Amino acid sequence: MAAKSKKASEGSQVLREAIAKLMEGRDLSREESRLVMREIMEKKATDAQISAYLVALRMKGETVDEVTGSAEAFAHTGQMEIQDANVVDICGTGGDNLHTFNISTTAAFVAAGAGVTVAKHGHRSVSxxxxxxxxxxxxxxxxxVPRERVKECLNTIGIGFFFDPKFHKAWxxxxxxxxxxxxxxxFNIMGPLTNPARIRRQVIGVYDPTLMPLIARVMKELGAKHVMVVHGSDGLDEITITGPTRTFELFDxxxxEYEINPEDYQLSISDLQYxxxxxxxxxxxxxxxxxxxEHGPARDVVLLNAGAAIKVSGKAKDLQGGIRMAVESIESGAAKEKVQKLIELSNRH
Incomplete structure (x- = not known):
């Protein structure tokens, strides 16, 4: 027992070296970043080392290699094959501190109701x-639920949820x-990059516009097919309805880079408070x-984000077509039915 405590107190030499390098303002290589994340995943790092590493990396600023290497550490842990090769995830990095309702989660049910297989993944509130x-x-x-139940949800009802701490020990x-x-x-940046369902089609909202080209390039390095990286002009890590949304789209x-304006899709500009x-x-x-x-700003912002998810899935050729399918998903009751089916199947004994 004493030996175990001694080992735990020593922490990880890999983390120690990485922290020292970051504090000098130097970048880590892709391989170094992968090794650091593996150490965290294997519980070889102390809480103090993890904290120091996260803060030092944030203060220096993350590079494409650092984020790609970190994401690659998850590549062989808890991943699974889904029947639908065009499975989609829609999520934000979090951290925008704007306290909006869960737009991407609501949009996930709407996209699923439109026939898109949606592998949602996330965690409990952090920021x-x-x-x-x-x-x-x-x-x-x-x-x-165990991984086989999530897989069953995805393959039978077209939507499932991966709870990150259960599937990725590093979380x-x-x-x-x-x-x-x-x-x-x-970890805010990496959340969308580490979906266990081998996602290649995705809508990723980011809190910081400077991260947009980085995440788009990382997704390209990771082999993604069709991705929209979005940031609202109000700071929202979703497609917003308060004004334009800057977009980096990776396809083929x-x-x-371009902007999405709600009014171009017959949706009204609205205040964030709504x-x-x-x-x-x-x-x-x-x-x-x-x-x-119910009509209003909440519906409109969900339509924009669900429409984007439907577009990247390949079921709609453009955002306008995706929005039309999202409207039908809500009005037909299909989106609401997906919620009920997920509740039932996830709780089945």
Whole structure:
């Protein structure tokens, strides 16, 4: 027992060297970054080392190689093959501190109702009031299911949820340090890049516009097929309705930059306050009202984001077509039905 405590107190030499290098303002290589993340995943690093590493990396600024290498550390852990090769994820990095309701989670059900297979993954709240896991649990979804049940959800009802700490141990081991730091770290960036379903089609919202070209390039390095990286002009890590949304789109190996304007899709510009939430219970009410067909800013922002997910899935040729399919998903009741089916299947004994 004493020997084990001594070993734990020594921590990781790999982390020690990486922290020293970062504190000198030097970049880590792709391989070094992969090794650091493996050390965290294998519980070889202390909480103090994890905290120091995350802060030092954030202060220096993450590079494409550092993020790619970190994401690659997850490549052979907990991944699974899904029947639908065009499976999609829609998520934000979090960390925008704007306290909106769970737009991407609501949009995931709408996209699923339109026939898109959606592999949602996430965690409990770190920098927001209600993470995707918190919302789903409040709805009655069992998030602590084994991998085979998640796979069954994806293959039979077209939507499933990977609870990150369950599928990626690094999230679990780093959760304490992340919560204590309370600031955005590489884990916010990496969240969308490490979906266990081998995602190649994705809508990724980011809190910081300077991260957009980085994430688009990282996704290209990781072999993605069709990705939209988005950042609202209000700072939202989703496609926003308060103004334009800057977009980096990766398709067929090429990256192009443009803006999405709600008014171009017959959606009204709205104030941020109409999509903000102060609790998980309020988030649940937002989701229910949108899926019940209530019109307004919450519905509009969900349509934009679900439309983007439908577009990258290949089921719509453009965003306008994706939005039309999203409207039909809500109005037909298909999106709402996906919620009920996920609750039922995730809780089945």
């Amino acid at each position: 927001s009031r209600c993470g995707s896991a918190d919302l789903l649990q409040a709805l009655g979804v069992n998030i602590n 679990h081991y780093a959760l304490g340090p992340r919560q204590e730091i309370g600031a955005r770290t590489i 190996g090429e990256i192009k 999509i903000q939430s102060h609790s998980c219970n309020e988030n649940v009410r937002y989701l229910q009202r949108v899926l019940d067909g």
